Amino acid sequence: xxxxxxxxxxxxxxxxxxxxxxxxxxxxxxxxxxxxxxxxxxxxxxxxxxxxxxxxxxxxxxxxxxxxxxxxxxxxxxxxxxxxxxxxxxxxxxxxxxxxxxxxxxxxxxxxxxxxxxxxxxxxxxxxxxxxxxxxxxxxxxxxxxxxxxxxxxxxxxxxxxxxxxxxxxxxxxxxxxxxxxxxxxxxxxxxxxxxxxxxxxxxxxxxxxxxxxxxxxxxxxxxxxxxxxxxxxxxxxxxxxxxxxxxxxxxxxxxxxxxxxxxxxxxxxxxxxxxxxxxxxxxxxxxxxxxxxxxxxxxxxxxxxxxxxxxxxxxxxxxxxxxxxxxxxxxxxxxxxxxxxxxxxxxxxxxxxxxxxxxxxxxxxxxxxxxxxxxxxxxxxxxxxxxxxxxxxxxxxxxxxxxxx
Numbered sequence: 581x582x583x584x585x586x587x588x589x590x591x592x593x594x595x596x597x598x599x600x601x602x603x604x605x606x607x608x609x610x611x612x613x614x615x616x617x618x619x620x621x622x623x624x625x626x627x628x629x630x631x632x633x634x635x636x637x638x639x640x641x642x643x644x645x646x647x648x649x650x651x652x653x654x655x656x657x658x659x660x661x662x663x664x665x666x667x668x669x670x671x672x673x674x675x676x677x678x679x680x681x682x683x684x685x686x687x688x689x690x691x692x693x694x695x696x697x698x699x700x701x702x703x704x705x706x707x708x709x710x711x712x713x714x715x716x717x718x719x720x721x722x723x724x725x726x727x728x729x730x731x732x733x734x735x736x737x738x739x740x741x742x743x744x745x746x747x748x749x750x751x752x753x754x755x756x757x758x759x760x761x762x763x764x765x766x767x768x769x770x771x772x773x774x775x776x777x778x779x780x781x782x783x784x785x786x787x788x789x790x791x792x793x794x795x796x797x798x799x800x801x802x803x804x805x806x807x808x809x810x811x812x813x814x815x816x817x818x819x820x821x822x823x824x825x826x827x828x829x830x831x832x833x834x835x836x837x838x839x840x841x842x843x844x845x846x847x848x849x850x851x852x853x854x855x856x857x858x859x860x861x862x863x864x865x866x867x868x869x870x871x872x873x874x875x876x877x878x879x880x881x882x883x884x885x886x887x888x889x890x891x892x893x894x895x896x897x898x899x900x901x902x903x904x905x906x907x908x909x910x911x912x913x914x915x916x917x918x919x920x921x922x923x924x925x926x927x928x929x930x931x932x933x934x935x936x937x938x939x940x941x942x943x944x945x946x947x948x949x950x951x952x953x954x955x956x957x958x959x960x961x962x963x964x965x966x967x968x969x970x971x972x973x974x975x976x977x978x979x980x981x982x983x984x985x986x
Contacts, residue, residue: 584671585635585636586633586634586635586636586669586671587634587635587636587637587638587670587671587672587751587752587783588633588634588640588657588668588669588670588671588674588752588783588785589633589634589668589669590630590631590632590633590653590657590666590668591631591666591667591668591669592629592630592631592665592666592667593627593629593630593631593653593656593663593665593666593667593668594625594627594628594629594630594663594664594665594666595625595626595627595649595652595653595656595661595663595664596623596624596625596626596664597623597624597626598622598623598624599622599623599624625807626649626652626807627649627652627653627656627663627804627807628806628807628808629665629666629808630649630653630666630804630807630808630809631666631809632802632809632812634752634783634785634800635783636671636672636781636783637781637782637783638783638784638799638800639774639777639778639783639784639786639797639798639799639800640783640784640785640786640798640799640800640801640802641786641787641788641793641794641797641798641800641801641802641815641818641819642654642785642786642787642801642802642804643787643788643789643794643801643802643803643804643818643819643822644803644804644805644822645805645825645826648804648805648806648807649804649806649807650787650804651678651756651787653804654676654678654754654756654785654787655678656668657670657674657754657785658674658676658678658754659674660676660678670752671751672750672751672752672783673702673750673751673752674750674751674752674754675701675745675748675750675752675753675754676701676745676754677741677742677745677746677753677754677755677756678754678755678756683696683697683700684696684697684729684737684740684741685729686728686729686730687728687729687730688728688729689725689726689727689728689729690721690724690725690726690727690729690732690740691712691725691726693729693740694708694712694715694716694725694740694744695708697741697744698711698744698748701744701748701750703748703749707749710749711747711748711749714747715740715743715744715747715748716743718743718746718747718769718773719736719739719740719742719743720739720766721736721739721740724736735763735766739766742770746770746773746777751782751783752783752784752785753777753782753783753784753785754784754785755784755785755786755787755788756787757787757788757789774797775797778797778799784797786798791819791822791823794815794818794819795815795816795819795896796896798815799815800812800813800814800815801813801814801815801818801819802818803818803821803822805825814950814951816896816934816950817947817949817950817951820936820944820947821947823944824944824945824946824947849879850878850879850880850882850945850946851876851877851878851879851884851937851945851946852876852877852879852946853875853876853877854874854875854876854935854937854946854947854948855874855875855876856872856873856874856933856935856948856952856953856954857872857873857874857875857954858871858872858933858954858956859871859872859873859918860872860920860956862954862955862956862957863956863957863959864956864957864958864959865958865959865960865961865962866922866923866924866925866926866927866958866960866979867922867924868922869920869921869922870890870920870921870922870923870956871918871919871920872918872919872920872933872954873916873917873918873919874886874888874916874917874918874919874935875914875915875916875917876914876915876937876946877913877914877915878909878911878912878913878914878915879912880912881910881911881912882910882939882940883908883909883910883939883940884908884909884910884915884937884938884939884940884945885903885904885905885907885908885909885937885938885940886903886904886917886919886935886936886937886938887901887902887903887904887905887935887936887937887938888901888902888903888919888933888934888935888936889901889933889934890923890931890932890933890934890956891931891932891933891934892929892930892931893930893931893932893955894930899923899926899929899931899977900921900923902919902921903938904917904919908940923958924979925978925979925981926958926977926978926979927960927974927975927976927977927978927979928958928959928960928974929958929977930955930956930957930958931955931956931957931958932950932953932954932955932956933948933953933954933955933956934947934948934950934953935947935948935953936948960974
C-alpha cells in the first residue's frame with residue numbers, strides 16, 4: 581500500500597445485483613427477448629462510488645438503515661463479493677465474522693469445528709493450535725468441546741462461533757451486527773474484550789445499529805445511505821446523524837415508508853440554525869456559574885424541547901444532564917432558551933456541552949455539531965499545594981465530603 585498506516589482502503593467502490601423481472605423456461609423466448617433488447621432483469625445499485633480509509637488501530641463503525649448497502653460493503657471488504665467498479669486494498673490478515681455459524685458443521689464436534697473454521701479463515705493447524713485454548717476459555721465450553729455441535733444449545737453455538745472470530749490472531753477483525761450475542765454475562769465479557777481491543781490498537785471494523793456501541797467503541801465512523809456516503813468522521817456526529825435521520829422520517833406522516841425514504845434531507849428538515857453559545861467564561865472554578873444560550877428555528881408546528889449533557893472530554897462520560905421537557909415550546913419560528921447551573925461538587929474536569937433538540941415523543945430532531953461545541957475547563961483554586969491530603973483527594977472527580985473516625 582502507498583501508506584504504511586492504512587489497514588483498509590476503499591476506493592470508488594460500486595456494486596449492483598441483477599434482479600429477474602420475468603421467469604421463462606423457453607430458450608426461444610429468452611433469445612427473442614434478447615434480440616428485442618429485453619434483458620429479463622433489472623439492476624439494483626447497492627453501492628455507488630464509496631470511498632474511505634481505515635487506519636491501523638482504528639475501531640471503525642459502519643452505520644446505515646436496513647437496505648442501505650452496509651452489509652454488502654462489509655462482504656466486499658471481506659472478499660466475499662467483488663465490486664463492479666473500484667477496489668478494496670487490505671494490508672494484513674483479515675478475519676470476518678459476518679453471519680453467526682457460517683462454516684460450522686453440526687455433525688462435527690466443537691473441537692473439530694474450531695479447526696475447520698480456523699482453516700476457512702486462512703490459518704494453519706499450528707496457528708490454530710496456538711489459539712485453541714484462548715478460544716475455548718473465552719467461549720467457556722471446555723467440557724463440551726468433544727460433543728457434536730448439533731447437541732449444543734443455540735447460545736453455546738453462538739459463543740463458540742463468536743469466540744473463534746475474535747480470538748483468531750488476525751490483523752483486522754470485521755464484525756456485522758454481533759454485539760448482542762450470548763447471555764448477559766457473555767455480553768459483559770465481550771464488552772470488556774472490545775474495550776481492551778480498542779486500547780490495544782488492533783484494527784476493527786464494526787457494522788451495527790447500536791448507537792451507544794458506536795460512541796463507546798469507535799474512534800471513527802461512516803454513515804451509508806442509499807448506497808452513498810452521507811457522513812464520515814467523528815463517531816458521535818455520525819451516530820447522531822443516523823438517529824436524527826430515523827427520527828425525522830418517523831415524525832413526518834407520509835402515505836408509505838417508500839415515499840418517506842426518498843425525501844431529501846432538506847425536505848425532511850424540521851429544525852435549522854441550531855446554535856449553542858457559552859455565556860460564562862470557558863475557564864472557571866467549581867463555585868462559578870455555568871451559563872449558556874441555545875437558539876434554533878422550527879419549520880413545522882410541533883412541540884420541541886432541549887436536552888443537553890455536560891460530558892467529560894477524555895472519557896466521554898455524561899457528568900451532568902438536564903432538559904427543558906417541562907417547558908415545551910410549540911409552533912413555527914425561532915426558539916431561544918438560557919440555562920445556568922453550578923458544578924460545585926466537582927474537582928478539576930474538562931467538559932464539552934452536547935445539545936440536541938427533541939419532539940414531545942422524545943425523538944431527536946437536531947443536534948449540535950461536535951466541531952462547534954463549547955468547551956468548559958473547571959479548575960479548583962482553593963487548595964494549598966503544600967496540603968498533601970487535600971491535593972491527593974482532589975485527584976478524584978467529586979470533592980471529598982466524608983469524615984474519619986478513630
